Amino acid sequence: MSHKVRRVYGYLAEFKNASQLYKAAEKVRDAGFKKWDCYSPYPIHGLDNAMGIRSSILPYFVFVGGVTGFLTAIALAYTTQVGLYATVVQGKPANIFTVPAFFPVMFELTILFSGFTVLFGLLGLMGLPRWNHPLFASKQFERVTDDGFFIAIEARDAKFSAEGTKALLAEIGGENIELVEDDSE
Amino acid sequence: MGHFVTSKDIAIDGDHLTFGKLSGLKTITGLVGGVGLVVGVLYLVFGVKGAFGGDLGSSKFHGSFAFAWLFAVFFFLTISLGGCFWTFLHNLSNAGWGTSVRRLKENLGFVFPFMILFCIPFMFPNVQQYLWEWLDDYRNAVKAHPNLSASDALFRSADTHDHLLAAKTFYLNDKMWYLRAALFFPVLGFFIWKIRNLSIKQDTDPNPGTKNLFAARGLSSFAMIAVGVTLTFMAFDWVMALDYSWFSTMFGVYVFAGSALSSMAVLILTAIILRKMGHLENVVTQEHYHIMGKFCFAFTVFWAYVSFSQFFLIWYANITEETRYFLLRNTENWNLLSLALVFLHFGLPFLALLRADVKKNTKFMTIFCIYILVMHFLDVYHMIIPERGPSVGLVTDHQPQLWISGAWLLDLLAFAIVACGFVFIYLRHLTSASLYPNRDPRILESANLHN
Numbered sequence: 001m002s003h004k005v006r007r008v009y010g011y012l013a014e015f016k017n018a019s020q021l022y023k024a025a026e027k028v029r030d031a032g033f034k035k036w037d038c039y040s041p042y043p044i045h046g047l048d049n050a051m052g053i054r055s056s057i058l059p060y061f062v063f064v065g066g067v068t069g070f071l072t073a074i075a076l077a078y079t080t081q082v083g084l085y086a087t088v089v090q091g092k093p094a095n096i097f098t099v100p101a102f103f104p105v106m107f108e109l110t111i112l113f114s115g116f117t118v119l120f121g122l123l124g125l126m127g128l129p130r131w132n133h134p135l136f137a138s139k140q141f142e143r144v145t146d147d148g149f150f151i152a153i154e155a156r157d158a159k160f161s162a163e164g165t166k167a168l169l170a171e172i173g174g175e176n177i178e179l180v181e182d183d184s185e
Numbered sequence: 186m187g188h189f190v191t192s193k194d195i196a197i198d199g200d201h202l203t204f205g206k207l208s209g210l211k212t213i214t215g216l217v218g219g220v221g222l223v224v225g226v227l228y229l230v231f232g233v234k235g236a237f238g239g240d241l242g243s244s245k246f247h248g249s250f251a252f253a254w255l256f257a258v259f260f261f262l263t264i265s266l267g268g269c270f271w272t273f274l275h276n277l278s279n280a281g282w283g284t285s286v287r288r289l290k291e292n293l294g295f296v297f298p299f300m301i302l303f304c305i306p307f308m309f310p311n312v313q314q315y316l317w318e319w320l321d322d323y324r325n326a327v328k329a330h331p332n333l334s335a336s337d338a339l340f341r342s343a344d345t346h347d348h349l350l351a352a353k354t355f356y357l358n359d360k361m362w363y364l365r366a367a368l369f370f371p372v373l374g375f376f377i378w379k380i381r382n383l384s385i386k387q388d389t390d391p392n393p394g395t396k397n398l399f400a401a402r403g404l405s406s407f408a409m410i411a412v413g414v415t416l417t418f419m420a421f422d423w424v425m426a427l428d429y430s431w432f433s434t435m436f437g438v439y440v441f442a443g444s445a446l447s448s449m450a451v452l453i454l455t456a457i458i459l460r461k462m463g464h465l466e467n468v469v470t471q472e473h474y475h476i477m478g479k480f481c482f483a484f485t486v487f488w489a490y491v492s493f494s495q496f497f498l499i500w501y502a503n504i505t506e507e508t509r510y511f512l513l514r515n516t517e518n519w520n521l522l523s524l525a526l527v528f529l530h531f532g533l534p535f536l537a538l539l540r541a542d543v544k545k546n547t548k549f550m551t552i553f554c555i556y557i558l559v560m561h562f563l564d565v566y567h568m569i570i571p572e573r574g575p576s577v578g579l580v581t582d583h584q585p586q587l588w589i590s591g592a593w594l595l596d597l598l599a600f601a602i603v604a605c606g607f608v609f610i611y612l613r614h615l616t617s618a619s620l621y622p623n624r625d626p627r628i629l630e631s632a633n634l635h636n
């Protein structure tokens with residue numbers, strides 16, 4: 001048996017139900033932790049407020065994505081249909097006054113680019129795709145998809161301490177407090 | 186975040202808007218609306234050529250006022266129809282969030298049956314001669330050839346334009362027109378009256394349950410069809426038929442998009458004002474404004490989508506009998522209005538409403554909703570008023586007059602009269618019952634809304 005030094009991921013604590021998890025989350029938030037998360041089998045209304053999560057930056061990405069799509073469409077339609085190879089259809093002029101014909105392209109590309117930005121921006125912000133999560137090392141954490149409510153505070157957090165954090169979790173009603181080690185190689 | 190609303194926060198007997206604060210407004214709007222209604226209707230119906238001296242007796246003035254009246258009435262019809270639509274949608278979709286503002290929707294929708302008072306003039310040939318000239322042509326042709334079918338009679342008419350009308354007699358004939366007009370108000374009026382009544386009865390029910398809710402939901406499935414059909418055919422018969430040679434199957438949807446948007450703006454304004462007066466305190470939160478703002482955003486886009494789709498197909502195909510509507514509205518200064526609608530009715534509101542926090546900001550939403558109503562004003566103006574010049578103006582060198590100078594004053598006058606009548610009826614409904622369904626089983630769910 002070789003002894004390996006393993007990185008500590010953080011503390012995992014179980015809570016009885018959604019309401020306890022909610023109240024505990026408020027206390028962890030007020031204690032000033034930043035790198036921590038709640039885990040529950042289903043979405044809990046208002047938990048993001050209890051956790052003090054600010055609204056996502058994603059909408060700004062999407063706005064930029066949409067504007068990019070819009071400008072791409074204008075450039076694409078105008079350069080090809082007016083600049084490079086003027087196409088006269090139904091006696092319509094081949095100039096900027098043909099712009100209604102370009103609207104569907106503008107509309108579709110705005111939506112396409114926005115949609116892609118939502119998908120890839122979301123995956124990027126969530127750090128997906130990933131093969132493993134350190135919490136999967138915990139046996140009890142398997143119940144999170146069934147009936148388990150958990151809070152995990154990461155060791156990366158500036159306020160983390162081996163004793164203090166454990167005491168805090170116990171104080172706010174956490175049970176089965178476990179120090180989770182990252183077992184990924 | 187406010188505290189969690191419990192049944193202790195809900196007034197047992199409801200939240201009643203008292204006369205005291207509003208008696209002044211009610212008196213003024215009732216007086217102006219009532220007197221204006223009587224004078225306006227009398228003038229339109231009996232103001233025949235020569236009945237008055239000077240300008241007042243001229244057909245140009247009389248006809249201009251007929252268009253102004255149609256414009257004003259149609260503007261408020263769309264808003265009350267939108268109120269019906271939102272009421273039925275709330276019941277049908279079984280949505281929990283809207284229970285707090287449901288009574289406002291019902292009150293707005295219930296203005297619709299009373300709007301019949303303002304529609305009286307449209308039933309008289311004296312007004313129809315300006316607005317729907319084809320009705321006169323039709324009657325004259327039938328009178329001239331009593332032994333022929335209406336379509337054959339119109340084919341024999343000296344005016345070749347009537348041949349287009351002859352092909353459409355299955356829809357555009359006076360009896361069917363009157364029949365449809367006679368069905369608009371009673372059918373939809375019954376539904377909105379019944380559904381509002383079910384809701385109000387629940388307020389005093391000692392054992393409030395889901396019985397009335399289910400009844401309203403069942404009724405709403407039929408009422409939703411009624412509102413769609415009424416709105417569509419009202420738009421066809423009263424606005425699209427201003428020019429019988431033109432047709433667009435999208436016109437009803439186009440009118441609907443504007444009506445849903447502007448009625449939502451009225452609902453938001455009402456909720457904001459009532460909250461400011463100290464009502465709806467525990468049940469309407471910024472979350473409700475957020476959802477209603479999202480509806481505004483959605484219908485801003487939908488309006489643009491539908492109105493562009495209507496324009497786009499006609500513009501591309503470029504078929505003579507389809508283009509007339511847009512030719513007229515793209516001529517000279519009307520083109521400015523058409524372009525302004527693109528940027529001001531769609532572009533600006535679209536960008537302004539993108540952010541979530543502005544929808545929760547009551548100051549911003551107050552300004553925005555008033556702005557939307559101004560845009561709806563211009564939108565309805567753009568539908569109806571360009572037809573006035575060719576109808577009542579002079580034709581010189583085969584060029585119809587596009588703009589009757591000074592007639593916009595008549596538009597504002599008619600608008601003010603109908604607006605006063607509309608506000609008066611709306612206020613009466615608001616004061617006649619609790620402002621929110623206080624014994625609805627889902628009022629707490631709605632009050633604690635989080636989205």
